Amino acid sequence: LTDDAVHETVGPLDLGGLFALMDLDRPDLKHPNWTPIIPPRLAHDDSDIFTVIRERDVLVHHPYESFQHSAQHFIAAAARDQDVLAIKLTLYRTSRDSPFITSLIRAAEAGKQVACLVELRARFDESKNVRFARQLETHGVHVAYGVVGLKTHCKCSLVVRRERGGLNTYAHVGTGNYHPHTAQLYTDLGLLTCHPQITHDALNLFNLLTGRGYATGFTHLLVAPETMRRRFIGMIDREIANSRAGKPARIWAKMNALEDQRLIDKLYEASCAGVSIDLFVRGFCCLRPGVENQSENISVRSVVGRFLEHSRMFHFANGKDDPREGDWYIGSADWMARNLSGRVEAAVPVLDSAARDTLVSIFQTSQRDRTRAWRLNADGTYTKLAAQPDDPAGGPERLGTFLSLMHQAEARRVPSS
Known part of the structure; x- marks a missing residue:
């Protein structure tokens, strides 16, 4: 092998072997057990x-x-x-x-x-x-x-x-x-x-x-590679037009990775038009937020902790102040070229008002997280957020996203008969 094909690493090569540690009887080193509630x-x-x-x-x-x-x-x-x-x-x-x-x-x-x-x-x-x-x-x-x-x-x-x-x-x-x-x-x-x-x-x-x-006739589902990228770009364009017209303009999204260049360029265009953009990207993100004259209105955070953030959710204000209104979608696709061009993916609109309330609560819980959240900087580095002295003790700022959502779920648990 040539020198450029050899990589040195500190620690074990097969990190999957660490799963064996989970079987150790050390409850003091583990999270408390969590039993999901029945909806x-x-x-x-x-x-x-x-x-x-x-x-x-x-x-x-x-x-x-x-x-x-x-x-x-x-x-x-x-x-x-x-x-x-x-x-x-x-x-x-x-x-x-x-x-x-x-x-x-x-x-x-x-x-x-x-x-x-x-x-x-x-x-x-x-x-x-x-x-x-x-x-x-x-x-x-x-x-x-x-x-x-x-x-x-x-x-x-x-x-x-x-x-x-x-x-x-x-x-x-x-x-x-x-x-x-x-x-x-x-x-x-x-x-x-x-x-x-x-x-x-x-x-x-x-x-x-x-x-x-x-692949014809999809009116409600966003389906890749047929309609998904085009429909997302169309919704971003609508936010741009609304911002320029003085109407509420907002994009919230949560995904695993952001890499698709056409969507990144469109988000930059939206930022320059004054659209407020708040993204949670758990993995790699090729967009750079906070760059002057390009992405000042874009925030990118990553939440890392007990569970692996895997959901994809997307919100577009569509001229509405209240985030419970506008458009909400959940689906299988990250904003990556491979997902939008090389895979069959589907995202569904969330139309029920109670379901939309739930999505707003989930997103706003992550927005308040100062314990498990990292902020992506303009230079590509990440800064771990920290709770402030005046943050409430029982809020997501100190509890973090995962524990907060567990507490919210526990409050909805129906006692077994």
């Missing part, structure tokens, strides 16, 4: 998940709220329900003992139409996903492998159910994988809805992925 609207033993969704959309925030009792329960209930005719699901990563695989097989064996999009190129999970695909096919599930040349990264599922008024369609669109183990470690969002335009778009998406349709 209050799904917490009653006699609650039917489809009835609950028909009443109003359900937004869930993992791991503060239980993945098992929301997304996982949605598919398990569909597999058992005699009135469910079809189930469709995208599978990027899941656990070796995946309850989703079990539910899909049970549904297929019960005579339901079941389709699963399995991404065979999910990094590090290739062989596992091949085994899952073969297992599903053996039990009668229609397995598809996506669009040639694109990796399928969207997190969507669809249920078609026979009801008194005819057929009704339900969808789950999320920011994280259908993986019950990582759902306890990563922060993610998911929306359960039967909104007819959203479910129609989801059906079109599955038709595209299974080779039964073309």
